[in-house]
Amino acid sequence: MAENLLEWLALKANLAPVPLVHTQVYFVFSRAILSAFNLEIFETMKRGPQTLHTIATTAGLDQRALRSLLEVLVAAGYLRYHDERYSLTRLSRKWCLKDSASGVAPQQEFNRIAWQWMDHLDVFLKTGASVRFHESFGPVEWKLYMEGMECLARSFSKTAVAMAPDLSGASAMLDVGGAHGIYAAAFCEKYPSLKATILDLPEAVETGSLILKKYYNGNRIVYRKGDATRDDFGEQCYDLVFVANVIHHLSDAETKELAAKARKALRVGGYLIIHEYLAPEGQGHAEITAATLNLFFGLTSASGCRTEAEIRKLCESGELKFLKSSRFIGTNGYAQMVFSRQTTARIAGTRDSGPTTSSVSIQR
Structure with a gap:
């Protein structure tokens, strides 16, 4: 979870607010990945490196909002940024493209349904009643x-x-x-x-x-x-x-x-x-x-x-x-x-x- 030595030291010393990372950061991160699949960001980019403007135009997305999502994908290793262009990485080419033999795009579509089931978690913990x-x-x-x-x-x-x-x-x-x-x-x-x-x-x-x-x-x-x-x-x-x-x-x-x-x-x-x-x-x-x-x-x-x-x-x-x-x-x-x-x-x-x-x- 630590991205540098100072963060690592903060974690070891229990100075970092880990619960906020596990909730506010992780759930936004998870939803960002699901949105990237749902909006076919990876499919849009499989032809090669593209500028922010090109990706936004092709995918029909707001350029300013898209920049924020792409930066998350870069930070997570799904995309690479070089010379003002974004491109897919080995990770995203193998796992995120629909025509990849290892692609998991359909599972991500189903995960959008599964996301809703988490609203039942508190009830499950109180009663033991599952979603089935x-x-x-x-x-x-x-x-x-x-x-x-x-x-x-x-x-x-x-x-x-x-x-x-x-x-x-x-x-x-x-x-x-x-x-x-x-x-x-x-x-x-x-x-x-x-x-x-x-x-x-x-x-x-x-x-x-x-x-x-x-x-x-x-x-x-x-x-x-x-x-x-x-x-x-x-x-x-x-x-x-x-x-x-x-x-x-x-x-x-x-x-x-x-x-x-x-x-x-x-x-x-x-x-x-x-x-x-x-x-x-x-x-x-x-x-x-x-x-x-x-x-x-x-x-x-x-x-x-x-x-x-x-x-x-x-x-x-x-x-x-x-x-x-x-x-x-x-x-x-x-x-x-x-x-x-x-x-x-x-x-x-x-x-x-x-x-x-x-x-x-x-x-x-």
């Missing part, structure tokens, strides 16, 4: 939400497949809550024998099926509209059950039930893979990102982040054993946890053909 945003979404919110999840999955999918156990010869995968289809597509791309079924809410499937077409045009992925907290997953019909960013939306009882249904649906030797941001083990050891996400997920969902030990306790059973946990680099606690369906001896004749598939269709 999925229940209030309309078509616009679902579209922005799924496009935001697309950004995150796109960043993690290849690494997720690389960290997963070898699935050579596997024939069937169930992706729970992954309507954008990016994880299913990544696994199917690596394993030619694999077919995937994506189970998600009807509203998520409507948008997610359109997103999938950008990444996959084969015939080995199908959709099943439903609710993972209510629907049965089948019995010994999958080699992989994949659950990314779902269980922080679920209560302990719902998480335990989901794991039980996954165990039942897995063939012997099959895997349950869970992606979640992990809460730190023990109180008082959280880093700021993990602690903030834990509060946010608690506010917006049923539970919030859990520790690795808590997830293991909810998911492990006599036949479903924890194998390993791997962290995604640079995510401050985002992990892939792997469980395996085991028995004392392999059961002969339990492998079936799994779910039938025909193009990227939707089972109603």
